[in-house]
Amino acid sequence: MYKIIIPLFIWMACSSAASSQVITGADRTNEYLPLLKGKRVALLVNQTATIGHTHLVDSLLKLGIHIQKIFSPEHGFRGKADAGEKVGNSKDAATGLTIISLYGKHRKADATDLQDVDILVFDIQDVGARFYTYISSLQELMEAAAENKKPLIVLDRPNPNGNYVDGPILDTAFRSFVGMQPIPIVHGMTVGEYAGMLNGEKMLKNKVHCQLTVIHCQHYDHHTTYLLPVSPSPNLPNMASIYLYPSTCLFEGTVLSLGRGTNLPFQVFGSPLLPKNLFSFTPHSTEGAKNPPLKDTTCYGYNLSGTPEQVRAEMNGRLQLKWLIQAYKLFPDKEKFFIPYFKKLAGNAMLQEQIKKGLSEEEIRKSWQPGLTKFKTTRKKYLLYAE
DSSP states (O other), X not given: OOOOOOOOOSOOOOOOHHHHHOBOTTTOHHHHHHHHTTSEEEEEEOTTOEETTEEHHHHHHHTTOEEEEEEEOTTTTTTOSOTTOOOOOEEOTTTOOEEEEOSSSOOSOOHHHHTTOSEEEEEOOOOSBTTSTHHHHHHHHHHHHHHTTOOEEEEOOOOTTTTOOBSOOOOGGGOBTTBOSSOOSBXXXXXXXXXXXXXXXXXXGGGXXXXXXXXXXXXXXXXXXXXXXXXXXXXXXXXXXXHHHHHHGGGGGBSSXXXXXXXXTTTEEEETTSOTTSEEEOXXXXXXXXXXXXXXXXXXXXXXXXXXXXXXXXXXXXXXXXXXXXXXXXXSOGGGTBXXXXXXXXXXXXXXXXHHTTOOHHHHHHHHHHHHHHHHHHHHTTOOSOO
């Protein structure tokens, strides 16, 4: 059913002409340095916050900016921690700066964290999926900034999946850190655009309003092919994984492996219970996946990997359900296929039931359309870049 393509193991070091022309918000230092001079600055950043090949923190220190502290999201400041792994506070070995983790029990900066801070900066590369938690961290930073009357600067970056909008709208009964707002799985917005929508639509807690400045990207629109220069998290090692992620992440809500603990996370899926004539792989403990699902167990399933161009063409500008539906059909014990987490990822109880009932992908997609149409109308008001 699916063609097995030679896997791409290494991070894409090359970049297309379109990608190389993009100037990120962080690159545009002349636009935001005047706002930081003489201020005590706190940054919510990880390994993706770079200017060229230099980390934003190092660049700002060299430019004479007083960095008071660093906040870190899921996966930590250096981006090495497992998904869901609780990361404590620490000191950055290179600079001696205090790092306060905003993932785990202490997800939101409080008055004590911000009492010695004048201004906040957010610079994290997102991948455009509702359940990728960096936009949840952004929301809680905006709320903390508003509640403590601190201005926030968002240094915008391209969305590598920003060329389409798709998936079910989250039912707020299933609100969680992997889905905080009634948006589709693929929202098609940069973090700067999303921040503007959170403010403009009064989506922040208690409808607070954040004093927000977005430093735009240049030479970017929603159809620009942008190859990320740095892996955004341990299990998104290349552009193939990033393009597949919005669709294959739904397997996290099943008993199958989606390749954590292999060289192809989010690019393969399988189970020891699927037919043994399919593609096989075995997850092992690795950095960023210390205890992956089905560790040390041979799994059978499908390999979706390929070059970025091949995978993007396969996605065809939409969320793909065909792989999930096919896996469910092949799985022998259907009552054990889904786990409770699936509803959080889907953002509703309906998708699981639709698959169980045997609805086709097109029938399921049709049920999304009224919500998507409404969301696209709202989204359009906050776009900073051409579609």
